[in-house]
Amino acid sequence: MSAVIARDLSKRFGTLEAVRSVSFDVHTGECFGLLGPNGAGKTTTLSMIRCTLRPSGGQLKVLGMDTHTRAREIRFRLGVVPQGDTLDPDLSVRQNLEVYAGYFGLGRGEARARGAELLAFMALEEKAAVRIEQLSGGQRRRLALARALISDPRMLILDEPTTGLDPQARHHLWQRLRTLRGRGTTMILCTHDMHEAEALCDRLAIFDHGRILDIGSPAELLARHAGAEVLEIPEAGRAERELAQLLTSLPADVRHERHGELFVAFSPRPGGFAAPLIERLREHGLGLSVRRTTLEDVFLILTGRELRE
Amino acid sequence: MTPPPRCPGRLRTAVAVLRRHIMVWRRMFLSSAVGSLVEPLIYLLAFGFGLGMLIPDVGGRSYLSFLAPGLIVSSALYAATFEGTYGTYTRLVPQRTFEGMLATPVSVAEVVIGEALYAALKGTFAGCAVLLVVSAFGLMESPAALAVPALCALCALGFGGVSVLVSGLSRSYDAFNYYFTLGITPVFMFSGIFFPLDRLPSWVRTAAWFNPVTHATDAMRALCYGALNLSILGDIAWLLVFAILPLPPAIRLIRRRLMP
Numbered sequence: 001m002s003a004v005i006a007r008d009l010s011k012r013f014g015t016l017e018a019v020r021s022v023s024f025d026v027h028t029g030e031c032f033g034l035l036g037p038n039g040a041g042k043t044t045t046l047s048m049i050r051c052t053l054r055p056s057g058g059q060l061k062v063l064g065m066d067t068h069t070r071a072r073e074i075r076f077r078l079g080v081v082p083q084g085d086t087l088d089p090d091l092s093v094r095q096n097l098e099v100y101a102g103y104f105g106l107g108r109g110e111a112r113a114r115g116a117e118l119l120a121f122m123a124l125e126e127k128a129a130v131r132i133e134q135l136s137g138g139q140r141r142r143l144a145l146a147r148a149l150i151s152d153p154r155m156l157i158l159d160e161p162t163t164g165l166d167p168q169a170r171h172h173l174w175q176r177l178r179t180l181r182g183r184g185t186t187m188i189l190c191t192h193d194m195h196e197a198e199a200l201c202d203r204l205a206i207f208d209h210g211r212i213l214d215i216g217s218p219a220e221l222l223a224r225h226a227g228a229e230v231l232e233i234p235e236a237g238r239a240e241r242e243l244a245q246l247l248t249s250l251p252a253d254v255r256h257e258r259h260g261e262l263f264v265a266f267s268p269r270p271g272g273f274a275a276p277l278i279e280r281l282r283e284h285g286l287g288l289s290v291r292r293t294t295l296e297d298v299f300l301i302l303t304g305r306e307l308r309e
Numbered sequence: 310m311t312p313p314p315r316c317p318g319r320l321r322t323a324v325a326v327l328r329r330h331i332m333v334w335r336r337m338f339l340s341s342a343v344g345s346l347v348e349p350l351i352y353l354l355a356f357g358f359g360l361g362m363l364i365p366d367v368g369g370r371s372y373l374s375f376l377a378p379g380l381i382v383s384s385a386l387y388a389a390t391f392e393g394t395y396g397t398y399t400r401l402v403p404q405r406t407f408e409g410m411l412a413t414p415v416s417v418a419e420v421v422i423g424e425a426l427y428a429a430l431k432g433t434f435a436g437c438a439v440l441l442v443v444s445a446f447g448l449m450e451s452p453a454a455l456a457v458p459a460l461c462a463l464c465a466l467g468f469g470g471v472s473v474l475v476s477g478l479s480r481s482y483d484a485f486n487y488y489f490t491l492g493i494t495p496v497f498m499f500s501g502i503f504f505p506l507d508r509l510p511s512w513v514r515t516a517a518w519f520n521p522v523t524h525a526t527d528a529m530r531a532l533c534y535g536a537l538n539l540s541i542l543g544d545i546a547w548l549l550v551f552a553i554l555p556l557p558p559a560i561r562l563i564r565r566r567l568m569p
C-alpha cells in the first residue's frame with residue numbers, strides 16, 4: 001500500500017503556481033526524498049501532505065485518507081519537523097514535549113514517560129529544564145525531531161531537518177532516522193544536502209519550478225542522467241586545443257557540457273576516460289578530476305547551473 | 310497488541326491548548342497578580358478619592374461607590390484585550406506557536422477558542438483582583454457580588470474574541486494602536502463607568518446601548534449594589550451574544566492567515 005498518493009496535485013498562491021500538477025506515490029516504509037532548488041515547491045508539497053495547506057487542484061491521499069475530509073486524523077498519524085523553528089519559546093525543553101503530547105491526546109503520565117524516553121533518544125536529558133532560547137541550533141533540531149516523535153507517528157515529514165548542523169549532530173540525527181526507518185516508519189525528507197539524500201533515501205523526486213523532473217532510486221537517477229564517471233576541467237579555457245583533441249577521441253556515449261570556463265563530461269561506464277588522454281591534459285597544468293558521479297551531478301544536470309532568485 | 314490510539318476530539322485538543330497557556334501564565338503569575346492589584350488601587354485612589362472630593366453623590370451614593378463596579382469591568386476588559394492583541398499576535402506571527410500546534414490534531418478552531426478562553430481567564434482574574442480591592446474598601450453592598458467573576462468572564466470572553474479577531478487582521482503590532490484609540494478607548498469612556506449617561510443627548514445614549522461595556526457596567530452595578538431587576542437579564546443576554554459573535558469570523562481570519 002502507498003502511504004501517500006498524489007495525482008495532478010497543484011497549489012496556487014494568487015497568480016503564482018507553486019506546485020503544478022505533480023503526481024507521485026510514497027510507499028509504506030520507505031524514505032522518500034524531495035530535492036530541488038530554492039522555491040521549487042518542496043515545502044508547499046509537504047504542507048499539503050500534512051494538511052496545513054489546501055491543494056488548489058488534484059487528488060491527495062495520505063495513509064489511505066483524503067486530505068480534504070480527514071485532515072485531523074491524518075495530522076494525528078504524522079510527525080512533522082518543519083522548515084525553520086516552531087518550538088514553543090514560552091516553555092522548557094521537557095514542557096515542549098509534554099505539552100505536545102497533550103495536543104495528541106496523551107494523558108499526563110504517558111506524556112511524561114514518552115518525553116523522558118525521547119529526551120534520552122535525542123541525547124537532550126541535560127537540557128530538560130532549559131528554555132528554548134538557550135539551546136544551540138543543533139539541539140533545537142534534535143528537540144524538533146523528538147517532538148515530532150512524541151505520538152509514535154506512522155509517517156515522518158522532515159523539511160530540511162539537518163540544515164545548519166555540524167557533522168557530529170548531522171550524523172547523530174541520521175543515525176536516529178535510520179533507526180526509525182528500521183522500525184518501519186515511512187519518511188518524506190526534503191533536503192539540499194546530497195549526502196543526506198544518498199545516505200537516507202530509497203527514492204527521490206527532483207522538483208523544479210513546481211514540477212517533478214524525475215523520480216527514482218539514487219542508483220536509477222545516476223544511471224539515467226549522469227552515468228558512472230564524470231570528468232571535470234574547471235579552467236578549460238587554458239588548453240582549448242588539447243580539449244578539442246580530447247573531444248574527438250571521446251567515446252560516442254560520453255556526453256559533455258561547457259559552462260563558461262568549466263568543462264564537464266559524463267561517461268555511462270566506469271573507465272570511460274582513457275588514461276593517456278587524461279595524462280596529456282594534466283601535463284598542460286590543468287587541474288582536472290575524474291570521479292564517480294553523485295546525486296549532485298544529477299541535480300545540476302536536471303535543474304541547471306543558474307542561480308535561483 | 311495494544312489497540313491503535315484514537316484521534317482526540319476537538320474538546321480534548323482545545324483543553325490541551327488552554328492548558329498550555331495556563332502553564333505559561335503560571336510562570337509570570339506573580340507579576341501579573343501584582344499588576345492586577347496595584348493598578349485598580351491607583352485608579353481608586355486617584356479617581357475615587359481625588360475626583361470624588363469635587364463630585365457630589367451620584368444617584369444617592371458616593372462617587373467612589375459609583376465608580377467601583379466600572380473599575381472591575383474595565384480591568385477585565387483591558388486584561389482580556391491585551392492578551393488577545395499583543396499576546397495572540399506574538400504567538401501567531403513571531404513565535405509561530407500556532408504553526409507548531411497545527412502539526413498535531415489541533416485545528417484552527419481550537420487554537421482560536423483557546424486564545425479567546427485564555428484572554429477571558431486573564432480578564433476574569435484581573436476583574437476578581439479589583440473585586441478584592443474594592444471589597445477591602447467596603448464598597449460591596451450585596452452578596453450578589455459573588456456572581457461578579459461570572460460576569461467578568463462573560464465580558465472578558467467578548468473582548469478576548471474581538472481582540473483575537475483584530476489580531477487576525479493585523480499585519481504588525483502598530484495596527485493595535487488604531488484598535489486601542491479608535492475602538493477600546495471610546496467604548497471604555499462612553500459606557501457609564503465614569504459618569505452616568507442619562508443626562509447626555511439621546512443619540513449618545515442610543516450609541517451607548519450598542520456598547521457592550523455599558524451593559525457590563527450596568528449589570529456589574531446591579532450585582533455590586535444588590536439592585537437586581539429584570540434589566541440585568543437583558544444586559545446578560547446582550548453580553549452572551551457579544552461573547553459568541555466574534556469567534557466564527559476570528560476563526561475564519563486566523564485560518565486564512567495560517568492556511569492560505
Ligand SMILES: Nc1ncnc2c1ncn2[C@@H]1O[C@H](COP(=O)(O)OP(=O)(O)OP(=O)(O)O)[C@@H](O)[C@H]1O
Pocket residue numbers: 013016018036037038039040041042043044045083569
Ligand atoms: N504562503 C505563501 N504565500 C505566497 N507564496 C508562497 C507561500 N508559500 C510559498 N510561496 C511561494 O511558493 C514557491 C514555492 O515555495 P516553497 O516554500 O514550496 O519552496 P521550497 O522548494 O521549499 O524552497 P526552499 O528550498 O527555499 O525551502 C515560492 O516561490 C514561494 O515564494
Ligand SMILES: [Mg+2]
Pocket residue numbers: 042043044083159
Ligand atoms: Mg522549503
